[in-house]
Amino acid sequence: MSRLQKSLAVDAARGWLFAAGGGSVWRARLDGSRRRLLHNGTAVGDVALDLQKAEVYWTDTWEGSVWCARYDGSRARRAARIAAAALAVHAGRLYWLDPALRGGSVVSAPLGNLSDHTVLVDNAGSSLKDILVWSRAAQTFPSNLTHATTEASNALDLDLDTGADLDLDPDVAAGDAAWSTCGGGGGCEALCLFGGRARCVCPHGELAPNGKNCTPYKSFIMYSRVTKIDSIHLTDERDLNSPYPPIQDKELMRNAIALAYSYNASRVFYSDIQRGAIHSARFDGSDHRVLLEQVGAVEGLVYDWTTDTLYWTCASAAALRAARLAPEGGGAPRARTVLRLRHDDRPRGIDIDPCEKRVYWTNWRANKPCIERALTSGGARAAIISSRVLMPNALALDRAARRLYWADARLDKIERAHLDGSHRQLVTQDRASHPFALAVAGDWLVWTDWVARGVFRAHKLRGGTEALRRDVPRPMGVVAVGPQHAACSSDPCAVLNGGCAEECHSEGGVARCACGAGRVLAADGRACGAAGGACGARWACAEGPCVPQALVCDGVPHCSAEPDASDEDLYYCSE
Template sequence: MTSADNLPWAFGLVVYKDWLYITQFINNTVCRVDKQTGSNFQIIRSDADTPVGIKIYSGDNQPHGTSLCIPNNGGCEQLCLPTPQNTSVCACADGFELNSDAKTYLFKGSGKWLTYANLNTIERMDLETNVTETIAARVTNAVDLDIHYEKGYVYWSDVRAKKISRSAVNRTSISGSIEDIVVERVDVPDGITIDWMYNLLYWTDTGHNHIQVSRLDGTNRKTIIKNDSSLDQPRAIVVDPSTGLLFFSDWGSQPRIERCRMDGGERTIIINSDIIWPNGMTIDHIGKRLYWIDGSLNQIKSTRFDGTDTYTIIKNADVLPKPYDLVVYGSYVYWSNWQYRTICRVNKYTGQEFSVVVKYIRSPMGIQVFADEVQPKGKNVCEPNNGGCSHICFPLPAYNSAQSSSSGCMCPDFYIMLSDNKTCISMDTEIANPDLTKDTGVTSREIIVYPIIGVVVVILINVVLILIFWYRRRNTSPRSERTYEEPDNRISTVSAIYDTIDEQTELTSKMNNSNSGSVNPYLELSSSRTDPKNTYSDLIRINGDMNMPKCGTE
């Protein structure tokens, strides 16, 4: 059969027994012909909705054979591959090379990985070999991430699953396992940062409008900046443990960058001009400079820790449309870009030497570099004995030097500090033993009555907020009509991500077993429908009682 009339825009084909099956994505059909003669042209599906790829789901098309790599994977440490000479050879994954024994492998990458959140996965790319690996799959909506190089972890926040998780990694390998660290009382964890010297995890929560800290495993959790109207929409957060300083951005009605102690005290606004959407921040811990990226002004800027000596590194709407996060490594600043779905870089001093580092990323969000230089070691002022603190020890800020010299203690939520300013006890313990806190000025009556009053106030506030939310939803346009460029309708991290999710549809048919117990063969089709929110696969039966009318000429 050679007539073009019968095969307009044929795309995929597959052989099964005596038939050749063909997809035609212009007229939305799947046809078949005799594989030997091309005759007996038949349509078996006329409404396939732009079919392209096609495969046969049947054991007949994958006959059993003898594997040359059994047993013990052919003695290969990574890949065992068959050859046309009926033998097997060992091979390595990208980023590795075979040793002289032709079976074991040697890592040849730099071990310095550009790590980034990609919506449903956490990925990393070796900065020397460009080899890419998936650290974690089946992530819901990853937004921000950070690393702990010495302990070998990547942490990330998930705004849809409302949790913070981590996975173990090192220079040469990944574990593939996921451990959920913070899962309770989390709403929109937009930004996270790791204090690698004092082993603390900090994060912002735009839903609750507060900032919290915990141990690396999620224990000893404390709210360091509460929802007291001083925060509007906290976003990015970074820490410099050597100086004991914490920085966070707020992209609400009064956009700004603030600096504070690591317990949330002594807050100071250091940047509040030429700033609108401070999506991401990073610190050059060697140069002691803060960098941030603005998603509205399309620029990257840098400043000293006190907000002085501020300058623009790059400002270009064509190069930085819809940027999200950034990281400084070596002489370069890297950033993720929503619109181009890339990670790019420029020289951090001049803004020149622009290059695209990673392409074709589904939804690039938070980025970091997994390398020892990113988290330099320093003096831990809480050693030894955790600074005498019963729970959390942190360095007090060094505003005029590069190294903190003293420490303080803080208590987790629902704990109170005793008069020694080092020992924390739970509120339940205080109620049972009131003498423990008689020198603190906190009474049992206050501990019982004040929370009750607080609960009543919170309930009233929630009722008011619900009414306001209902009124605004009733009188505003739907989310799908909002755009990133409209300041009055800027979308949250959650909305932006939800709008990029492909809405996968279920298979229109399910595989059923015949009465004999064998599996009926199926054709599996993939659609090339132009709407990215409606891509799907389909299964159709190719035996049984299916009607197969003839079309065209034989």
């Protein structure tokens, strides 16, 4: 079967799926196995089944005719020369649509004499597409088939296609077994499909160890595509059964851009820039609601699971903002401004390091694009990447490896560096023509790209780009959903130097501050001063002079002209 198949027909009782389109007609089991080409022609349109006689009908639009054959493709014959756009079979009669007859007609004739036709409806127009006979009989076990027989079941194990060693119609034999084992759902939570023997399958989620129930996938990819949010598998792009059904809502979802998620709550958060709001829904699409209104053009979004807080970039107001999520039933969360940026700043991608309580974001302002970071309190803002960048669009942290990844939409490449911006390396330039969003998933990088129109992955160290989804117009945000664990060091000195201005020593899991030679610990237990208390009540600079306490950590260096002067020490001022 191929993408050219446009028409489907199912015989559920016998366990067969028929597909027609392009120039061919195929048959397969309901699980896609045991595929067989029944007809290879020039132009095949619609397909329909005679469930009583186990025959398949199809239209040949090239020669203007209807053909018929047994389920195994044998005894193929031209049934009539009629120009049918669509077919249906019911109670010994063929029904079809003829757009050219009497201004567009619905026609019926007995299967034994298709020339003896009756026009049921005329002047229906030339845009007739499909026809369906609504009947209980179409979903009832055929009268000429009996429920499971031991003989039929045994035939399945011998040869499903030939019925070898048994004087049975193989399709009838297979149908009996399919009906007997899938009747009543076969004990399956979702679907029971017949492919030689009945088995349970899950359209979304994975099959549980008991072979009956469906359980949610533990990790997967979600990406937004304007009016819906889709999920896909990370490591098997051939598996088109998405982990969850698409999330969409005609009223709530107008233009979904940025994504974030809470694994423990099984919720996805997304921004809608047309509504100027942040919304939330469960992974399965239920409990879809507005979370925050009037937040502007939010293009980057991240969730801090350690504090239950959303952080986002706002392009329309040039700021980093946040909101602590309220417990269920606790009312709407309230947004606050973490850091107000300059009017010419253009913040886009965002991620968070919960261990060091830092927010990282991209800024593609026109005069000096860069990648920046700051504490979640808004302090200690610094540009860590400011050269050889033009439009740093997407950003993601590899928290386990302590690495930063970003994508430049003008330089068409993805790079990585240490969290302080050092040790910069190129990852890939393949299918990175205009990357919009980026995520780290274990050993993989996943991104969306507007120009390449798809969702792609590459190994974060070896590169090698592969497409997970193609032909996606305007793919937006992307997240790699998985258990969220803050891989923070157990050493209290590993995070912000334990809040110490100079030396930090771990004693019994507690940070103890110390000072270098000739200096003593200040009264606050974190700062260091000259021995002998030469500065008195003033603050002792590591560089030598003393400054008033009111000038310490005010954002302006006073101990020296250097931006990293001791009175503005990052670790000391972070506490």
